[in-house]
Amino acid sequence: MVGLDAYLLTSTGSNQPGTSPYQVGQIWNLNYLPKNTVTPPHVEDVMLQSGSLHSNLAGTDLQNFILHNCNIHNGSIGGLFGGALHTPDGHAAYIDSQNIPNHSVCFWRTDEDLDHFTSFDKDKYRYFRFPLNACFSYVGTEPVVNVIPAGTIVRMSLARWWTPPEADSEACYLQLSGWY
Structure with missing residues (x-):
């Protein structure tokens, strides 16, 4: 499970583009790999392979x-x-x-x-x-x-x-x- 503290990278380890579908408040089912090499303190990096939107949360939820x-x-x-x-x-x-x-x-x-x-x-x-x-x-x-x-x-x-x-x-x- 990737938490709210993860940093979601592309499948090649790059930053997500501005057109990324991932938005604050969304819950996704994700397939990901830990990034091969991390440079502390950025140890939360994961490389997304695929995903599907599960649900949305907003406001007090x-x-x-x-x-x-x-x-x-x-x-x-x-x-x-x-x-x-x-x-x-x-x-x-x-x-x-x-x-x-x-x-x-x-x-x-x-x-x-x-x-x-x-x-x-x-x-x-x-x-x-x-x-x-x-x-x-x-x-x-x-x-x-x-x-x-x-x-x-x-x-x-x-x-x-x-x-x-x-x-x-x-x-x-x-x-x-x-x-x-």
Whole structure:
């Protein structure tokens, strides 16, 4: 069984195209293979071989499904991914190669409001609870909202390893993909 924490790749191990039939809230019967080589923390990667749509969940049904079938982190952003996140004041949260968690996807019940803003034409959200002040990109499919209220369940993930132009080492940056 592939859970809500899996990262669904194509049968050749590539990212799903924008035209992918898989949508949030759908339950699929899937045939898949674990990816041959994974690079931690992206250990949830699976390569889809085939699938058929089983059913759809929405609203409170989807939220209840997550509540009853997934681990949910409660508390500060600093506790996500086993406390491995770096949260530089006012900048993008990330992990580095010095402390790699054992997963790249998680659910979190926010302890503070998440405020939307745009930077370099990209949608982002900011978390602020002194002394933590961090931001992260929004990579979901739903239209952005100005505020995601405290207490909302959100799906967070770590982007693939990447070295920013101004940096000298790789990092996996935190991203938000949806709220329930």
